[in-house]
Amino acid sequence: xxxxxxxxxxxxxxxxxRHARRIESDRGSVFYQCGLSATDPQFxxxxxxxxxxxxxxxxxxxxxxxxxxx
Numbered sequence: 242x243x244x245x246x247x248x249x250x251x252x253x254x255x256x257x258x259r260h261a262r263r264i265e266s267d268r269g270s271v272f273y274q275c276g277l278s279a280t281d282p283q284f285x286x287x288x289x290x291x292x293x294x295x296x297x298x299x300x301x302x303x304x305x306x307x308x309x310x311x
Contacts, residue, residue, distance in 0.1 A: 253291030259301040 248256045255261040255273035262274045277284040277297045284297055292298075 251291060253293050254295050254298045255288065255290065255292050257301055258295070258297075259299045260297055261301075 252273055260276040262276060264272045264274055266272070272287050273290065274286060275284045275288055278286040
């Protein structure tokens, strides 16, 4: 199993969604922030993973790169 497949298994649809932003904390925890949550309260800012169904899902051209540590 490669890293991309493992990430997809862990995060579900968010791993390949154009609205999702992958955020990694200083401690190494990974979260996905939903960009749709800024304009539509139907979408949680940080959805519970793995997301298996989402009405806002839109495939991204490429997987989201990890957020650089702060």
